[in-house]
Amino acid sequence: MPQSNQQQQTSTLHVLVLYGLGFLLLWEWLRPLKEITTTNDIHIFVMYTLFLFIVTYFQLPFWISFPVKLGALLYALHSLYFFDVFLSFKWVPYFIEDIQYNLNLFSEQNWNEMTSLTRSLLFFVLLWLVSYLMHYWLIQTRRIFLFFLITVIYVSILDTFTVYDAKFAIIRTVFIGLILIGILRMMKIIETQGFSLLKGKFPILWVAPLSGVIALSSALGYVAPKASPIWPDPVPFIQNMSGKGEEEGLGNGRGIAKIGYGENDSQLGGPFQFDYTPIFKTFDNGRHYWRIETKEFYTGKGWENKIPTQAVALEADDMSGDTNFTRIWEDGVEMKDHTARIEAEKGKEYSFLMIPGKLKNIEADSEANYQLDGVSGKISTFQSGREEKLSTYTMDYQLPVLKEEQLKGASNQYPQYITDAFLQLPETLPERVKDLAQKETVNQLTIYDKVKTIEEFFGKNGYGYNTIEVAVPKDDEDYVDQFLFETKKGYCDNFSTSMVVMLRSIGIPARWVKGFTPGTFEALGDDGLREYTVTNANAHSWVEVYFSGIGWVPFEPTRGFDNPFQPEEDKTSSAPAAAAPKQPKKPEKDLNEERSAASSKEEKSFGSILKSVGNGSVIMLGLLVFVAAIAFLFRKKWLRQYTIWRYKRKKGSDTFEEAFERLLWLLKVYGIKRQPAYTLREYALYVDRALDTKDMNILAKAYEGVQFSQKKQSDLWNDFHRELWENLIKRIRP
Incomplete structure (x- = not known):
């Protein structure tokens, strides 16, 4: 050449x-x-x-x-x-x-x-x-x-x-x-x-x-090993310098606040820090959030109550008094009885009640008068005309027994007071918020399906849970519009407020609720009550949706949180198909000939496909390599769901050990590795700090008990440990 x-x-x-x-x-x-x-x-x-x-x-x-x-x-x-x-x-x-x-x-x-x-x-x-x-x-x-x-x-x-x-x-x-x-x-x-x-x-x-x-x-x-950052994250610093800061759904402040319960929700947004100070213990046999109050008026920046209210006196042995706005469940709904006891930490007592459901009666450690706010549903405690902070009280209450079929059958005809109060939206709400809600639910036939679609919308569209890089809307910005279309990250206030506004924009009554999540599970008592520790970090807001003839049903749109109230799924079975006319049994020889003919036909069809596209084996190999590469690249997104699915219904004496060891493997895959010098207890504490929980410590203690026991304990893989195990896996993030 x-x-x-x-x-x-x-x-x-x-x-x-x-x-x-x-x-x-x-x-x-x-x-x-x-x-x-x-x-x-x-x-x-x-x-x-x-x-x-x-x-x-x-x-x-x-x-x-x-x-x-x-x-x-x-x-x-x-x-x-x-x-x-x-x-x-x-x-x-x-x-x-x-x-x-x-x-x-x-x-x-x-x-x-x-x-x-x-x-x-x-x-x-x-x-x-x-x-x-x-x-x-x-x-x-x-x-x-x-x-x-x-x-x-x-x-x-x-x-x-x-x-x-x-x-x-x-x-x-x-x-x-x-x-x-x-x-x-x-x-x-x-x-x-x-x-x-x-x-x-x-x-x-x-x-x-x-x-x-x-x-x-x-x-x-x-x-190579990476050193910790020399400077703090500049985003919250810049936000703090601009004077933006709020306490999560539960207060109004400036700078980076600490999470906890507050009463002023008129200006939501801004960063906060977690505060794990214990405030009370609960002993309960029900599964629910701890409600404190609801708010019905959305201003575009936060929540207020605009309806004129009146105080309703309640008796300790009969807490059933309510108003149209505070009634949670309608008459005729099947209810189940439960008992709960609350013990406040010293110096952390409140002058109001945490409400688990529909109250029947209450026994407190001191003589107190109970007063219901006729709009928000908040029950305050008084004695001799002054606020009384209760340190210990026990209550009987009820939770509904609902099925999805009931909720799907609810009509869109609502009482007048419901539509007047719980479909309110500010005139300044941008149209694109309404358009988005309409677009997401247009193909859903029932109210329940529309509500579930909005509840699951945030998780399916990349909205992230973040407590630091959280903006405060400007004077000309709407809080929900900013979250849905601009920042797409926030905490419970952002998610819950957005869901309420989206539902109201398509004609479904909804309201904003404040209170606490169940807390961290500690132990199962001899009386059958579960012990939980609730801290300031458990302060939370969520959504209640009104269903005609049923009442206010809670929903949980916030990423990383599970709704403790779940209706029973439909267990309808389809009618058996009509029996086909019975055909005479063919000789084995004829059956083999038919199979061979069918196989030959399939091979010819597949061969024609290969001929039409060229070298089929190369294409198939390429597709397999591509699928394997995609599965490997996105393995962290599907490994968690696969693990939960695999062990959720598994039984047997070895299931708890297998599930715990699988959890350890998942933590390693996601970068929460166990150092050689760590004992299992030390590693559990490290994991709990990384995931903001105490569940790993409980599971580690149970696992050690299995390891040092001479015979297997088949009852360890129960609802309690399975729930802790599943919550830990859901908290792991790529």
């Missing part, structure tokens, strides 16, 4: 490598978009960018490359927004009309009203321009350091201030960028110093050591 041809091929190979690395570097700008924006179908933007690089690489004449790139742009837009055939061109008039509409918006400088189609068009044009700049930097000037530096800064900022995890992105960016810089530098040396590409010294003898050093440095940087 002539020398000039060899040099041309070598140069072409260099250009191909440069384009490939340049595309990978630009790809790092596109990867975060799915997590930090509402942009979907990111793969279309990636494929279009790759196509631009390929066309540019072949250096086609302008009169060919321009229409090819433009055609690809239009096809990409068509794939995103139109459903008819591309070559039918039926979509063109709509496209032109959209462009004209947005040109008018440009002239008026009304950027917020731009349509998604035009925004995508501008983004495709931007990618086109950047691909040309990449060609200019890589081929013409041989300089890429500035773009590389900007990419590192871009990825670092997203990692710091958004939900995007850029741990691997930074490693990829540095690795690709350094190789690009090294290759470009070598090519400059070759061009200026006159080295030959055919002597064997360039590029292999330089590229190989360069790649090895960069790869080794990246690997060491990844596996």
Whole structure:
């Protein structure tokens, strides 16, 4: 082969490598978009960018490359927004009309009203321009350091201030960028110093050591121990400097507050810190949240009670007095009796009751008068005209026994006082909140199905639980709108308020409830009552939805929390199918012939498919590799659910041990590793601190008891330990 041809091929190979690395570097700008924006179908933007690089690489004449790139742009837009055939061109008039509409918006400088189609068009044009700049930097000037530096800064900022995890992105960016810089530098040396590409010294003898050093440095940087941050997280610092801060659903303050019960909820939002100070113990045989009060009026910033109220006196031996607004369950609903005892920590007593359900009577350690707020449902305690803080009291109460069938059968006809009070929304509520609720529930037939859809909406759409990076809405912002469309992260107040507002916007009465979660399970008493410890960190808010003829049913939209009230699932069985006419039994020979014929037919059909697509085995192998890669990359998302499903209904004397050991393995996979020097008890404490719980310590003690016992205890895998085990797994986050 002539020398000039060899040099041309070598140069072409260099250009191909440069384009490939340049595309990978630009790809790092596109990867975060799915997590930090509402942009979907990111793969279309990636494929279009790759196509631009390929066309540019072949250096086609302008009169060919321009229409090819433009055609690809239009096809990409068509794939995103139109459903008819591309070559039918039926979509063109709509496209032109959209462009004209947005040109008018440009002239008026009304950027917020731009349509998604035009925004995508501008983004495709931007990618086109950047691909040309990449060609200019890589081929013409041989300089890429500035773009590389900007990419590192871009990825670092997203990692710091958004939900995007850029741990691997930074490693990829540095690795690709350094190789690009090294290759470009070598090519400059070759061009200026006159080295030959055919002597064997360039590029292999330089590229190989360069790649090895960069790869080794990246690997060491990844596996090396990481020091703790020298500076605190800047996000809460910036928020704090701006004077934003709230106490979770339970108070109004400034700066980073501590969680706990508060009474002013008119201004929600802002960061808080967990406070694990115990405030009371409960001894209970029911499963529920501890209600304190409800609020019915949403202001756009928080919650208030606007309905004029009156005090209702209650008697200790008959706590059944209520009003239309405080009645939880309607008459005729099947109820089950329960008993609970509350023991407040010294100095942490409250002058009101924690309400587990429908109260029947109460016995307290001191003579007290009980007064019901006729709107919020809060029951205050008094003695001789002054507030009385009870340290210990026992109550009998009732919880309903409901089935999904009952809830699904509830009508949409509500009493007048329900619609007047619990469908209220501020006039300033943005329309897109109502549109979102309508869009999510339009295909649901029953009220219950609509409510469950909204309850599960947040978990299915990437809304994150966060107590620090939580914004406070500005004067012209709505609290719910900001959470749903801007921040998409918050704590219980954000989730519960958003669910109430979304339900009300589609005509379903709902209200906002405050109180405490059940707390941390401690032990099972001889009297059959479960002992729980409730701390300030258990302060919580949730949702109650009104069902006609039934009452107020609690729902839990907050990520990481499980609704303790679950209606019984339907256990209806379908009617047996009509019996088919009995056919005479065929001889075995005939059956074998039919099976062979069917098998031959299937093989021919499959063979024709393989023939139509080419080498079927290669395609199948590629699909298997792709599926395996996807399963491996997203293993942390499905491992938890699979583990819960596998052990939830498993029984046997060895089940508890297997489940606990599987839990240890999961913790290791998710990065909560056990150090060699840790005993099991020490590791359990470490896990509890990491997951904000005390459940691991309880399970570890039970596991040690099994290990040192001479015979297996089959009753350890009971509702209590299974519940603790499952809650721990649900708290683990990737």
